[in-house]
Amino acid sequence: MQTDVRTPLEIFSMPQHMVVPVFQRRYVWTAEVQWEPLWRDICRVAERRLEGVSSPHFLGAVVTQSSSAGMGSLASHSLIDGQQRLTTLQILIDAAAAELEAAEHTQFSQQLTMLTHNPPAFGLDESGVLKLQHENDDRAGFVAVMTAEPPIDYSGLPQSRIVQAHQYFSEQVREWLGSPVAPARAGALVATLSQGLQLVVIALAEHEPSQEIFETLNARGTPLTAADLVKNYVFQQIVREGGSADAAFREHWQELEKSFWTKEVRIGRYSLERLSLFLNHWLVAQTGEEVSTRSTFTRFKSWHEQSGRPMTGVLAAIHQQATLFEEWVHEAGKSEGDLGPVGLFLYRTEAAELEAVKPLLLRLFDVERALPPDVAVAALRDVESWLMRRSVLRRPASEYSRVVAGLIDDLRGVEPHGVAEAVRHSLVRLNRPGTYWPGDEELARELVSAPIYTQPKGRLRAYLEAVEDWHRGYTKATSASGSRVKRGAMTIEHLLPQKWKDHWPVDTLQQQIDRDAHVHRLGNLTLLTQSLNSAVSNGPWNGPKGKRQALDASDTLLMTRGPRKTEDWNEGRIDDRTATMTTAFTETWPAPEGHNPDPIKRTEQEAAGWVMLRDLVATGHLPVGTILTAREGNYEGRSATVTSDGLLEMDGKTYDTPSGAGKEVLGRAVNGWTFWRLPDGGKLMDARQKYLGTYVDRRGLYESFWREVLARIKKAAPDWTQATSPGGSSWITLPYGSSIARYSLAFTVTGPSVDLDFGSADSQANLVEFERFRARRDELEEHFGRPLTWEPLQDKKSCRIRHYRPSGGQITDTDEREELIDWFVSSALRLRYSISAIRNAAQGQ
Structure with a gap:
């Protein structure tokens, strides 16, 4: 028996078959329990590599046993223990390879493929080419997904946990790599998957008692914490x-x-x-x-x-x-x-x-x-x-x-x-x-319409306790007078009841929508020392058995004092009380004076956080009878119909939210606004954003913008590029004249930039070419007319010379469209001219 700490590269670099025996249990790892934590660990290690820090991550132990039953000249091992983690690792590596191949980073992709597939020279069939071999029921799904050609159509593959895992990791890898895929990020991920992970490999000889060792490892005691x-x-x-x-x-x-x-x-x-x-x-x-x-x-x-x-x-x-x-x-x-x-x-x-x-x-x-x-x-x-x-x-x-x-x-x-x-x-x-x-302004603006009751009840109770403490004179950590409210014990009550239609009726659909929207708002909620019975809770406001009288008779909390004094309770009073309670929040949790960061930096999804289907129906953004279909994939063909009440009907049941209907289809929580498709193929999110006035066809904006940029560049420099179809990405590339580099024009998170990226698979060659220009930095910047940003990206595979637009800019800045086009064209031409001048001067020496 030999025990070594080894990386995936050391385990899988040689041609081999590692066999999962037929008696091993099927693959059972899941997204919540294993895939997500593993991916977070991978991301952390890869991000640290991007920062120049190499810190391996330990994955656990596996037990293998050599076997004489190999296929031809291939070495063969039985996987005695650890098949769940090795299967997952192989799936993850293959998913990353597929994404890199789709992004045309072939050399990076091949570095990963050599860890999962045996070389073609061995003449193996489709299943035999895989280094990990399943003899149990997982075989069909594993072979299908691991031998599929990218981009992979998962809907056409056998339905299995293994296929789901591959799709999950493929989506995560694609998101982490971004678009365009920077060679540095691709290299960091490849290095992490091949050399940044460690496993303890216990290798048994063919004659050693594997079952006894397996039982010792798994059957006695509990895992070490x-x-x-x-x-x-x-x-x-x-x-x-x-x-x-x-x-x-x-x-x-x-x-x-x-x-x-x-x-x-x-x-x-x-x-x-x-x-x-x-x-x-x-x-x-x-x-x-x-x-x-x-x-x-x-x-x-x-x-x-x-x-x-x-x-x-x-x-x-x-x-x-x-x-x-x-x-x-x-x-x-x-x-x-x-x-x-x-x-x-x-x-x-x-x-x-x-x-x-x-x-x-x-x-x-x-x-x-x-x-x-x-x-x-x-x-x-x-x-x-x-x-x-x-x-x-x-x-x-x-x-x-x-x-x-x-x-x-x-x-x-x-x-x-x-x-x-x-x-x-x-x-x-x-x-x-x-x-x-x-900041204070954002709290006031957002909470006036937020359905805060939908938050977890323990969290919501703590918010309301803070409001009551504020009424009692607590605005910081110490009391001005009195005592704090009892914590974790009060019930949460709606003043305007959730079931308001019997005793609080309104006439029109728009009024119903408005009343529904106010039910869960902050100003309509209170704490009670004891819950009201359902008849009183859902009853009218006034009268001998009304809700107001019940509150007055049974409650002593200061936060209900204001509502108890009012003759009626309506949307206007809820709004006023929301404003007061928001003040309680801002004084209980103060921010620095004048601190009001720009909330526009939030994502569109966050900005649209509190829109209901009923809002879209009432305003005509989502017509009654619209049939929504599930997104492509395993659930294609499932549909839901929009009702006149602003609900979704599916298979005889109704759902208040698109996420609720999506969960019924998917079997787990899902963002329904992106899960459901409109009849025109767009996402339900599109209708939501149109309602909010935030809808932007970014792909169309990018495509038309880059088409104009390319047209002007071709007119000024006909020998540079013949590209005419830029696509809808936030970036385009132009040739450098050698595979070692390329010019890149992009809208980045920090604004527009024009770069010369040295991003070939040969990191040493990248650095040599980059340093060749940096040695003549003063001369290059004099040609260009202004300072450039030099990014050697040490310990990474790529380098770049970058020019930023000082005043920034985004594709949605339509008023600046012409200025942005002029900047990209002139900057790209000037950088190319300057680079060419230095290259020509160097060749003439």
């Missing part, structure tokens, strides 16, 4: 340092094995032992790096080796920080009484399911890097404001782990008294849709 692995490493190091493992355990670790720390806590859809999660958060607080929970142990080990710290000191710090953290958690769990700043922060962020922020909490209250208390609290309040404002507006949280790590990293070298200012500065600078800090 990150805490188990860290613990073992910690005490091994203490012994190596000459310390006493027994004494260290009793003094510092024994408390970490009680039930509080072994309890599993939720992280989104997953659960993790609390101690393992704490160690991950503590590690992020130390490193200022995003560390996946699956990489906690490997990063902890490398961090310790790099730090050079005695392990006894590290363990003491972990114990002290863990003790403090446990105190915070117990405080946050109290339902009554006042809370300190940290306890309140923990309660609210846990109600909002914002687990990713805890590393920053640990950094601000680090036992080894103590800050002045007022500084730590001031920073914490800004962080809470940033998080809760985004949560109230339902802004995405997917980038929080990265942002939190970045905020921690920004504190390197900052003096203790300057930490709060540094945190605020970092938060204010965030400007991406997934990260920015919303």
Whole structure:
């Protein structure tokens, strides 16, 4: 038996057959539990490679056994354990290869294909060409998808989990690579998949007892957690340092094995032992790096080796920080009484399911890097404001782990008294849709019409508790008077009932739409100490058994005082109360004065967040009787019909939202606005955007724009290009005269640019050609007439010389269309002329 840590390149580079025996279970991995976490890990490693950092990711262990039953001259091995992860890895590598081939990055594609397919020289049939061979029921689907020609039509393949996995990874790879596919990103992904992953390979000889080893690996005990692995490493190091493992355990670790720390806590859809999660958060607080929970142990080990710290000191710090953290958690769990700043922060962020922020909490209250208390609290309040404002507006949280790590990293070298200012500065600078800090104006504008009741109820209850506390004089972390509302115990009630039609009727469809829209708005919601019975809850506002009287008789909360004084309750009063409650939010979670970032930077999908089908029907943007069809793929042919009530009818059932109907078809959550197709082939999202006035035919804009650019370039330089059909992408390319480079004209996220990209498959040749020009930089820039941006992209496969448009610009800036066309044409011609002058001068020397 041999045990080695190997990369996919080392495992799969040689021609071979690795066979999954017939008795192995079928492929069972799923998107939520395995594919998504794996892809996040791949992305993180690839992004770090783009930054010049090589940090391998550990995938687990596999067991193989050599076999004499190979096909011809090929080596053969049976896969005893680990077939789920190796099958997934092969699928992922093949999906990436297919996407790179479709993007015409053939050399990168071939580097991956050699890991999944045996060379043609062996003369193998279609199934035999694959290096991983399934003998069980997965064979048909695996062979079909792994031998399909790109671009792959998944609808024509056998329906299986393996095919679904291939399609999933294909979509993820395509999104990550972007368009156009930058050679640097393609190279980083290929390097990650071939050399950036590690597996422990236990290789058995043919005569060794594989079944006994398999049973030992799988049938005894439970898998080791990150805490188990860290613990073992910690005490091994203490012994190596000459310390006493027994004494260290009793003094510092024994408390970490009680039930509080072994309890599993939720992280989104997953659960993790609390101690393992704490160690991950503590590690992020130390490193200022995003560390996946699956990489906690490997990063902890490398961090310790790099730090050079005695392990006894590290363990003491972990114990002290863990003790403090446990105190915070117990405080946050109290339902009554006042809370300190940290306890309140923990309660609210846990109600909002914002687990990713805890590393920053640990950094601000680090036992080894103590800050002045007022500084730590001031920073914490800004962080809470940033998080809760985004949560109230339902802004995405997917980038929080990265942002939190970045905020921690920004504190390197900052003096203790300057930490709060540094945190605020970092938060204010965030400007991406997934990260920015919303201002007061945006909260007021968005919440006036937001159906906030649709948010998770624990989160919503925390919002309403903050409003009640505001009424009681709490606008920050300490009380001006009174006591805070009881936490986590109140019921949420609609003042205008959800079932309003019996006692609150209106006449027209537009009035019905308006009333429906107000039901779930902030100003129509309140907390109650006890729930009302359904008759009162859905009854009229006034009268001896009316809702107003019931509220007055049974409730003492200040937030219901205003509604209880009114003679009627209608849409106008809901709007007024929404404005008051929004003020409660902005004062409870204040932002810096004058901070109002441009919300236009949000995506169209976010901007259209609160549009209902009924709105489209009432305004004629979606006619009654319209038949929507499911998107292409496995669900093609399923349809839903738009009803006069603004619902979707499908198979005799009605659905309030397109996402609800889409979930019925797909079997899982889906964005219905992009899932359903209109009769003309467009997406339902198109009708939504037309209703909002945000619809833009970007593809058409790009196509007509680039066609005009090409026409003018051809007129000025007939020898440069004969291209006439630019397509609808945000970029076009023009020839350089050699395969080592190309000119690129593009609308980038930072604005228009004209580049000379050195992006061939030969990274050394790219760098040599780039440096040839950089050696004559002054001469080139003098020819060009202005400074250029030089990007060697060290440790990556490509380099570029770039010219940006200083004033920016986007394809949607129709008023500047002529100026943008002139800029692209003149800049491209000038750069080509300047480059040619340097090349000619070099050839003449």
